[in-house]
Every structure is written in C-alpha cells, then in structure tokens.
Amino acid sequence: MIKNIIKLLLVFIFAMFCEVDAQLYSDHGANRAKGDVVESVSLTQEDDLYDLTIKFYKKVSFVPRIHILPNGIQMFLSFKKPVNLPKIGKQNQGILKGYFFEKFGNSSLMFLMALKQKVEFVKKKYTKDSIKISFRKKPTIVIDAGHGGKDPGTQSPYEKYLEKNITLIIAVELRNALLKTNHYEVVLTRDKDEFVSLDDRIERAKSGNGDILISLHTDYNKDTNLRGISVYTLPSHGFGESDNKFNETLRKSKQFSKFLVGYIPNLCKIKHQACRSSDLKILKTNIPSILMELGCISNSKDSKLLLSKLFRKKVIYAILYALDEFFEKERKTSKRQVVR
Ligand SMILES: [Zn+2]
Numbered sequence: 001m002i003k004n005i006i007k008l009l010l011v012f013i014f015a016m017f018c019e020v021d022a023q024l025y026s027d028h029g030a031n032r033a034k035g036d037v038v039e040s041v042s043l044t045q046e047d048d049l050y051d052l053t054i055k056f057y058k059k060v061s062f063v064p065r066i067h068i069l070p071n072g073i074q075m076f077l078s079f080k081k082p083v084n085l086p087k088i089g090k091q092n093q094g095i096l097k098g099y100f101f102e103k104f105g106n107s108s109l110m111f112l113m114a115l116k117q118k119v120e121f122v123k124k125k126y127t128k129d130s131i132k133i134s135f136r137k138k139p140t141i142v143i144d145a146g147h148g149g150k151d152p153g154t155q156s157p158y159e160k161y162l163e164k165n166i167t168l169i170i171a172v173e174l175r176n177a178l179l180k181t182n183h184y185e186v187v188l189t190r191d192k193d194e195f196v197s198l199d200d201r202i203e204r205a206k207s208g209n210g211d212i213l214i215s216l217h218t219d220y221n222k223d224t225n226l227r228g229i230s231v232y233t234l235p236s237h238g239f240g241e242s243d244n245k246f247n248e249t250l251r252k253s254k255q256f257s258k259f260l261v262g263y264i265p266n267l268c269k270i271k272h273q274a275c276r277s278s279d280l281k282i283l284k285t286n287i288p289s290i291l292m293e294l295g296c297i298s299n300s301k302d303s304k305l306l307l308s309k310l311f312r313k314k315v316i317y318a319i320l321y322a323l324d325e326f327f328e329k330e331r332k333t334s335k336r337q338v339v340r
Helices: 002-017 164-181 200-209 244-263 300-305 309-333
Strands: 038-046 051-055 064-070 072-079 096-104 108-115 118-124 130-137 140-145 185-189 212-219 231-232 289-296
Touching: 038 096, 038 231, 051 212, 064 130, 072 130, 108 164, 140 164, 140 200, 164 185, 164 212, 164 289, 164 309, 244 289, 244 309, 289 300
Parallel strands: 140 185, 140 212, 212 289
Antiparallel strands: 038 051, 051 130, 064 072, 072 108, 096 108, 118 130, 231 289
C-alpha cells in the first residue's frame, strides 16, 4: 500500500513538472483483447470549457474515484475482473501536458491527466460505459501597473505621491481580490518598484497567456478642475492592423470596456471616453486590453480619493463585476469545437 502511494506520488510529481507525452488511446472493439477495458479517451474544447471523456467497452463495470486537481485530473478505477494497462503514446497539445494510465494490482487503473493551466471543475457525468468530466480554464488577467523604477509617471501636486506607486498598490489589491474569487488566474507585469520597458511588459503579458489585460494609470491635466476615471481601448483604425484576429481582440476589448464603464458611474464621475495613442502601445498585445486612468491626480479631490482604500475597493469591484459579466457573455456566445 505504502509502495503504491509512493509510486503514485512520484508519477504525479513527474506529471506536474515535466512534459508528459501521452497519445490518444485509440483501441477499437475489433482489436479488443481479453482484459482491455478502455475504448477511448478524448478531450474536446468549447472556448474555455473542456470535456474529458473516457469510454469503456460495454459490460465493463467499474467504480470510479475522481479527484480534480488544480492542474489536472486524477482518477482511480476499480474493475470487477483483471484488466490490461491501456496503451499509451504521445500527446502534448493545447492545454494538455499529457495523460496516461497506471496499473494498480490486477483489477485497478489510475488515470492521470496533467494540464498546463489551472482549471476549475464544472460537472461530471457517469454512464454505464463512460465518464465525462467538464472543467474550465480559469481566465488569466494580466494586470499592468503603469510606470515604475526610474519612470515615476506623474506626481500628485497635493499629497506628493507618485503615479508609479499608486498604480502598483491598486495592481496588488486587484490581484488579491481576483485570486480570492478563485475564478481567475493573475499575472502582474511588475510586482515591485522596477522599470519595465513597454516591450517587456507586452512580452510578459503574452507569455502569461492572458485573456484580458488591464493597464493601470492615473491622469494628469493642466486644468485642475478636470477629474474622473477614463477607460481606453485601441482605436478601430490607425494602427495598421485589419486582420480578423485583431478585429476580434478589439471587439472583446470594447465589450469589456463597455461593461467596466457601466459599473463605474456608481462609484465616481467618469470622464469622456476618448482614444489617446501615446500610452496605448501596451494595448497592442493581441490580448483584449484596456487602459484605465484611475483618476486625475492633478485634481485635489481625485488625488485624495486615490489614497482612500474604500474608493480603491469600489474601483476593484467595478473591474471584478465587469470581468464576471464579460466572461459569462463570452461563454454563452462561444461555439463548440472539437480539438482532439
Ligand atoms: Zn501613466
């Protein structure tokens, strides 16, 4: 028993940290040998929703024990009669690191699937000859705290704080709030007071596999009466891209920004939503992106508000509600596609 547990742990650790390659199990009835129980394994995708289906040969009776892990699925299958170890090949595609079977004793199998992304369980369904488990990739939110290090951004003329510091504070508070929901993964382009070039920010956002990028800034205006939050997306034209991928990304950016702008007036005044091109290079990541000016620190009221934890909490909730609404809507409109 202890030997089995150690073996299992080793296999599991191996699967989580290495690229495990396992091919689709593709045995068919005609070649079925005595003791073969698994007919096929398949993984299908519908946007961020995945279905893992294990099909068994008819009249194979099994008792499953299923564990949903943060990065995969583990299953123990007990059969009434001795079973063969299903054949394994190679697979490393999309979200999948790999999956394989292990034999335990004469009549039990362990199935382990390792994934490259964190997932959340949606539902499971058993029939007499199949197990279907649905899970969902957690959306990854890239939070970009504007400026940092040698680039301080603007400065409040009143409380004398710097844009680079307040954007980092809000970025960290937003990250904590998103992680607390357990529905999101978060990548920060910087988590300390460091200078990160625009190209490096874009690189960090892309390598983080983000689904939405939120770049945080504060505004500054010569007219100290001007105040409020603004939300920017890339303009539809003027950046030279006209391909479908760009249009789809822009559609998502605008959709998210629309939801976000909808939640903000309850909190504070919102400025006219304009398109400005100077800071917007960060939005060119191929990820749906928005840039938020969280207030004008050149205005005494806004400058004070940004120091209020309660105000920041309200802004963070607006972002959270907008994200929830955005992903719910995207899930509803997505089409089903089979990738494997
Ligand atoms: Zn800025």
